Amino acid sequence: MSEQSTLRMTRQRRAILEAVRAARVHPTADEVYAKVRGALPRVSLGTVYRNLEELARRGLISKIEVGGTQRRYDGETVEHCHVRCLTCGHVEDAEVDGVDLQKAGASRIPGYVVVGCAVEVMGYCPRCVMAGHAESARRS
Amino acid sequence: MSEQSTLRMTRQRRAILEAVRAARVHPTADEVYAKVRGALPRVSLGTVYRNLEELARRGLISKIEVGGTQRRYDGETVEHCHVRCLTCGHVEDAEVDGVDLQKAGASRIPGYVVVGCAVEVMGYCPRCVMAGHAESARRS
DNA sequence: CTAGCTGCAAAGTGTTTGCGGCTTA
DNA sequence: TAAGCCGCAAACACTTTGCAGCTAG
Numbered sequence: 001m002s003e004q005s006t007l008r009m010t011r012q013r014r015a016i017l018e019a020v021r022a023a024r025v026h027p028t029a030d031e032v033y034a035k036v037r038g039a040l041p042r043v044s045l046g047t048v049y050r051n052l053e054e055l056a057r058r059g060l061i062s063k064i065e066v067g068g069t070q071r072r073y074d075g076e077t078v079e080h081c082h083v084r085c086l087t088c089g090h091v092e093d094a095e096v097d098g099v100d101l102q103k104a105g106a107s108r109i110p111g112y113v114v115v116g117c118a119v120e121v122m123g124y125c126p127r128c129v130m131a132g133h134a135e136s137a138r139r140s
Numbered sequence: 141m142s143e144q145s146t147l148r149m150t151r152q153r154r155a156i157l158e159a160v161r162a163a164r165v166h167p168t169a170d171e172v173y174a175k176v177r178g179a180l181p182r183v184s185l186g187t188v189y190r191n192l193e194e195l196a197r198r199g200l201i202s203k204i205e206v207g208g209t210q211r212r213y214d215g216e217t218v219e220h221c222h223v224r225c226l227t228c229g230h231v232e233d234a235e236v237d238g239v240d241l242q243k244a245g246a247s248r249i250p251g252y253v254v255v256g257c258a259v260e261v262m263g264y265c266p267r268c269v270m271a272g273h274a275e276s277a278r279r280s
Numbered sequence: 281c282t283a284g285c286t287g288c289a290a291a292g293t294g295t296t297t298g299c300g301g302c303t304t305a
Numbered sequence: 306t307a308a309g310c311c312g313c314a315a316a317c318a319c320t321t322t323g324c325a326g327c328t329a330g
Binding site: 064065066067083085086094095096097098099100101102103104105106107108109111112113114115116117118119120121122123124125126129 | 204205206207223225226234235236237238239240241242243244245246247249251252253254255256257258259260261262263264265266269
């Protein structure tokens with residue numbers, strides 16, 4: 001449908017892609033930035049944002065479509081469910097009961113063209129529970 | 141667990157609560173701001189943000205925990221599923237197949253304290269489909 | 281009367297973009 | 306070589322916050 005110009009695999013782009021793929025949690029732009037800086041100290045945050053967006057558009061990584069204040073990315077492009085900690089914001093994969101993502105993503109909604117489905121469980125992660133943050137005000 | 145000071149039902153707060161409850165779609169802070177200004181031209185955006193947050197904290201409305209760049213609120217406090225238009229960002233309620241929210245919100249995830257679950261279907265709304273925006277680049 | 285709220289304006293956070301020079305294919 | 310990228314810094318969009326005066330209970 002639309003022309004895609006050729007993707008050049010620059011050092012920066014490769015490092016960014018690796019950083020997202022290697023992350024055990026689903027990183028925000030600055031987490032990626034911090035990691036990439038280890039190898040390439042002069043990268044700019046702008047480059048990180050541009051590339052995360054570009055890589056997601058090409059389907060090499062995916063943008064996580066869930067709540068929270070910062071955007072997060074995921075090296076896994078197959079749809080799956082996430083848990084998000086309401087205190088610290090960390091996101092990781094989760095097994096969620098009672099959900100058939102296949103079916104959900106194929107829901108017919110009158111008038112809409114449906115392209116996918118995101119499921120997110122909210123809660124408090126082990127680290128925050130231990131630190132006693134679970135009882136405090138809900139943030140997002 | 142924590143002291144809640146008394147909630148004063150000011151004109152502004154009431155108008156904001158009404159605006160969220162009356163909205164057919166799930167409004168962002170500035171949509172609420174625009175609506176409330178009709179009745180109270182001197183309200184400030186800060187007041188709207190403060191109250192949306194406070195009302196959500198008290199459970200009078202709920203904060204929608206899904207993707208997109210702006211935060212959205214919902215007059216309905218019972219958990220249910222949403223559709224979000226990837227072009228214009230509008231969010232509304234949806235019936236989603238293959239999802240048991242009760243079960244999902246009760247998932248046991250090792251180490252986590254789970255408090256809820258959000259399900260969001262992504263797609264293109266009727267208006268945007270008609271306008272031909274459905275094929276264009278994915279935004280969030 | 282006074283704890284709690286408001287309007288205003290300034291400050292924060294996270295993300296995007298214009299530009300001139302550099303690099304990958 | 307040239308289309309595509311990069312680093313930088315300035316601009317943006319959305320949200321939060323400090324303050325001094327106002328108001329519901």
